[in-house]
Amino acid sequence: MGSSYAHPFLSATIFFPKSPNLQLPSSSSPPRYHSLRSRFCFHSSFQSPAQPSPTLTTNNYNHLIQSLCKQGNLNHALKLFSHELNPTQHTYESLILACSRQNTKSFALAIDGRLAADGFYNDPFLCTKLINMYSHFGSLESARKVFDGTPEKTIFVWNALLKTLVMAEKGDEALSLFSEMAHNGVPFDSFSYSFALKACLASSPPAPALLGQIHNHVIRAGFVSRVHVVTTLVDCYAKIGNVVSARTVFDEMPHKNVVSWSAMIACYAKNGRHFAALEIFREMNMMRDPEIIPNSVTMISVIQACAGLAALNLGKVVHGYVLRRALNTIVSVMNALISLYAKCGRLDLGQQIFDKMIYIVPRNVVSWNSMISGFGIHGFAKESIRIFEKMIGAGISPSPITFVGLLGACSHGGLIDEGRRLFDSMHKEHNLLPQSEHYACMVDLLGRAGQLDEAAKLIEEMKIEPGQTVWGSLLGACRIHGNIELAERACSHLFALEPWNAGNYILLADIYAEAKLCEEVRRVKNLLEERGLHKLQGCSWIEVRKRLYSFVSVDELNPQIEQVHALLTELVKQAKEIGYVPNTKFVLCDLEHEEKEKIVMGHSEKLALAFGLISSEKIDVIRITKNLRLCEDCHELTKIISKYMNRKILVRDVNRFHHFSDGFCSCMDYW
DNA sequence: GTAGGGTTAG
Structure with a gap:
């Protein structure tokens, strides 16, 4: 094509005769109406082509329009289009796709207008494309209008609107469309079921019972052998927290692929079943199926599971695997790793990834958010704000999650006025409306x-x-x-x-x-x-020599538990000598003081701490993770032990990190 | 011609 790229209109006449696809529409094509009204009328900025040929009756720019669309030169394609008397289905398709790609909604409306006037609404293929385009723009009304105006509604047309409603989180409307399909006797295909299942999650309130009903339909319609549909089922059950059903469906899948395995791993990781996530990842690898190789999506869930467990050494092994598989070129994987290290108490390693990743892959807003939140959970609010300011300086627009991290950081760091200022700036400076x-x-x-x-x-x-x-x-x-x-x-x-x-x-x-x-x-x-509810049992764990050891308040399974209790008793005795008084104010009433003290002494974080002291070298930082908020008495005792035993102790509770050293905690007793 | 799993927070 050479220089023709720069001058499409001048070259149009040159290329026209060479074009291989200049047939007139076949007799089966939809009718056209070449009235003046149907002529394309664009925004005033569209001028006529340099040398339009008003006398040409066999005007045919179709081929050129299509190639301009492919090149992304929509402006020029549209100028030619306004002079094309017989646009083909293929031309419309190219224009619609180009509009979607370039997010040019005003052009889209103009194309739709001419398409309707030319009678192309009789073509369900193009109507499907149009609905998809409006779905992309989030223009529900326009999508519905096209749907209503399509006389021959193929399954593609129905599915396109279903998808549009689901993507726009209009679950209720999607489900009523699904019922309408059933009522009209439209034979559902596997796509319809996938969308209907997702619609159950988007309905308000989410409809778990309906999910089960549609699941039954899927079984009756014989779609349980379809990997896509069943993977959607696994994911839907996962998202409503029904891990058991997700696993049942997964186990019954006749054919599993990497996506289904990843969905199951993600299910466990998202529902706090971190060990199960790692276990099923191991199972996946044990299959030794050359078709089932973990990819970036799989690894993100695996990294999340390691982060949930604060399993630093395991996380490092996973990081190594990521490097060997060259998955470090994927920004989302790197973001997950930044967060992993922050949640394992190694902000320095997270920072290293953040600093060096730019040589391999550009950072995105999530990369920045991961650092902001990382500093936040460690109580380093000022660092969080510094990173945020750097991000703004780098021209990255903050997301709503940026502010969740920032405000959380201010909260943990006790920066009240800064928090207020940032909250106000959300709308005033960043055009973001504060959410719940x-x-x-x-x-x-x-x-x-x-x-x-x-x-x-x-x-x-x-x-x-x-x-x-x-x-x-x-x-x-x-x-x-x-x-x-x-x-x-x-x-x-x-x-x-x-x-x-x-x-x-x-x-x-x-x-x-x-x-x-x-x-x-x-x-x-x-x-x-x-109400049949139970208090979540406190559990603390610690990684020693690449193994995780967990503790609950009544723990007789650990082989070293007697040693642990003996050390704890001794530590408490010595702590009491320097003024430590056990704090039992939150232990529920009706117990004698000794009993209350016994309960507090059995707290899982104290057991994990004593175990850490026995099992680690003096120079090691003791890293403990707890599934609930750190108890005030444990907090006080850990401060004393850090001084008395001259140890650095890092505790991650459900909300944040506590860095204990020399009798102090980084949270300044404010958590 | 349409479709399935994922990163940051709470």
Whole structure:
């Protein structure tokens, strides 16, 4: 083509005769109406081609328009299009695809207008493409209009609208379309089922029962042998937290591929079943099937599982595998690794990846967010803000998650005014509307700092409905500051929004226990029992020589448990001599002081700490992870031990890291 | 001609 790229109109006449596809539409093509009204009329910036030939009746730019579309030269393609009397199906297809690719919605509407006027709505192929295009733009009404205007609705047309509604999170509308299909006797294909299954998750409220019903339909229609459909099923069950059903469906799959395995690994990783995720990853590799090789998506879930366990050494092995497979060229894998190291207490290694990755792959907003949140969970709020400012300086627009990380960092670091300023800047400077999660961060920030009334006022002023995270943050703050009245108010919402969450009942009971309101404690405990809920058992674990050792409060399985108890008893004895007094204020009433102390002494994090002291070298940092919030008594004792034993101790609890050294904790007792 | 799994937070 040579210089013709720069001058498509001049060259049009040159290429026209050479074009191999200049047939007139075949007789089976939809009817055309070449009235003046149907002539394409674009935005005024479209001028006529340099040398249009108004007298040409056999005008045919189709081939050229198509190649211009392929080159991404939509402007020129559209100019030619306005002079093309007989656009073919292929020309329309090229234009529609080019519009989607280039996100040019105004052009799309113009193409649609002419397509309708030319009678191409009779062509279900093009209507499918149009619906997909509007789906891409998020223009639901336009997509629906095309659908309604399509007389011959093939399964492609129905599926295209189904997909559009699902992608736009309009689950209810998608499900009613699905019913309409059934009512009209449209024979569903595997695609219809995949979309309908996803629609169950997007409906409000999500419809787990309906998911089961559509699953039954899938079985009856004989689609359980279709990998795509069953993988969708695994994923849907995973996303509603039904791990058992996901696994059952997965086990029954006649053919599994890397995507189905990855979906199952992701299911475990996302639902907190980290060990199970790693175990099934091992199983996948044991298959030794040359077709089933872990890819970047698989590895991201595996990395997440390692991060969930804070399994630093295992994470390093996985990192090695990533390098050997050259998956370090994938930005999402690198982002997951940054987060892994941050969650394993090795921010330095995360920072190293962040610094060096630019030589291999460009960073994206998630890379920055990972660093911001990483510093945040370690309590280094100022570092978080510094990275954020660097990110803005680099011209990266922050996402809503950036602010979740930043505000969380301010909360952990006690930077109240900075937090307020950043929250205000969301809308003013970054055009982001604060969501429920952001309000939850602010409530946490203000609440922790003891400004409970201001936190409550912020909730009252919210323009959106406060979600469970908002009330949960308020309840957490009430526990720290012992505010019964506000706690009860928060619980009245939480018990309605998430009646199954035992954690809320426990927090309320703790607040009553501290105030010595034993009758109220009993009432809440009864409520918990009536609803068949159980307190999540505290569990702490520690990695020693590449093995993970976990502890629960009553632990007789560990072979070294007697040694652990003996050391702990000795440590507590010595700590008491230098003024340590066990803190039992949150142990639920009705027990003698000795009993209460015994309960506190059996806490899993103390057992893990004693085990760490026995099993590690003096120079090692002791790294402990706990599945709940670190208890105040354990926090106090760990501070004393860090000084007394001259050890560095790093504890990750459910919210953040605590760096203990020389009798102090990095959280400054503010967590 | 359409489709399945993934990164950051809570």
